[in-house]
Amino acid sequence: MQEIVHIIGAGISGLSAAVRLANANFKVQVHEATQQAGGRCRSYFDTATDLTIDNGNHLLLSGNHHALAYARSIGTEAGLVGPKRAQFPFVDLTTGQRWQLDLGDSRLPLWVFDAARRVPDTALSDYIALMPLVWSSPGRLVGDAIPCKGRLYQRLVQPLLLAALNVDPPEGSAGLAGAVVRETLLSGGQACRPLIAREGLSAVLVDPAIRLLQSRGADIRFGHELRGFGMVADGVGELRFGEEAIALGSGDAVVLAVPPRPAAALLPGLKTPTKFRAIVNAHFRVDPPQNMPPILGVVGGLLEWLFAFPQRLSVTISNADRLVDMPREELAQAIWRDVCKASGVQGDLPPWQIVRERRATFEATPEQNALRPGARTAFKNLFLAGDWTDTGLPATIEGSVRSGDRAADLVLAMRQT
């Protein structure tokens, strides 16, 4: 009889595990609590702007190998688009200065040796001072590992680490920051090409996975929230969904790919991160100027990254707990003022939407990082996945896919024993 793997949660972690296992001829059942797949990485139609928008602008880099392999496996790698070279235009809203960081296309970070390509007014020695971050332990603070001041910090290190860690960089885990730096900046421009799902997160990273799973005979159930486990000896014997219970066969397995709070409620005693940070995204219905780059780094303002999509300018603000209770209209006006300065667009506030994800990511501090569990549990047929599990990376798509792949590999290993 074919073994069944139950995937709980249809976010990127759950979907990547499901796709890997369906491709290995497992019978897959996906159970998602909500009516839509994608979790924190999804698109929806927004009536305020009359556009399909994403819950948040998601930036991938060409060095996110697991995420790209996942997109390849569902046939949508070409839907992740970006410039040919790893070039990042920036503007400083306090001075109006504009510059472009050109990381080139090499496998080595040769750009740091070229004054014309590195951050303006920085010296090679500034980059060398970042080296302690590269192999730092997860328990160390970024602020104790590198100087968190000066031009290089303000213009590159701060924006990069803020986006990756979703905390003010000095309070972040140097180990997590080091992993990001190793896999991006230190791997040269070929690992740093920015990539976005221009047609939308669901169209590129979610819906094709669902279609592929269905074509492999997977059963995908929405509005199907796992409420509890029935344990037998050292494994899961039953999945409880309110009225309904599903009994597991002896070779069956479960991948629990839900966020930390439901995971802790379902598995009392499970150690998980307990603190989270918000990300705010603002979307404005306006045609981007002709010469507008697809992604613009913004320093010295309220926003950090400005994305140009067809008919829309869209903004990301990380570590945004300070903004979650601000009146929406006031926030939209304040962000729009910065968008105008950064993009050169003029005019009154166009149709807009603000999406505030209060628990966008776990807090990437040493303290919270130490609470991340691995993929194995005390139960032999139950494995964990999620951006908050111990992936060695901050909460990102790349970390999510790695966690899903790891959980799937453990299920595969279980079949072989």
Ligand SMILES: Cc1cc2nc3c(=O)[nH]c(=O)nc-3n(C[C@H](O)[C@H](O)[C@H](O)COP(=O)(O)OP(=O)(O)OC[C@H]3O[C@@H](n4cnc5c(N)ncnc54)[C@H](O)[C@@H]3O)c2cc1C
């Ligand atoms: C605004 C925002 C911007 C971001 N920007 C970036 C970025 O630029 N780059 C990047 O790489 N990452 C970014 N991220 C992070 C990225 O979105 C996450 O790391 C990733 O989506 C997490 O996926 P996941 O599957 O681990 O968890 P989730 O997406 O949270 O998925 C968990 C799923 O489990 C379901 N679930 C919960 N409880 C149950 C239950 N009991 N039974 C069944 N189902 C259940 C949930 O409904 C959900 O669908 C961003 C996140 C946000 C919110």
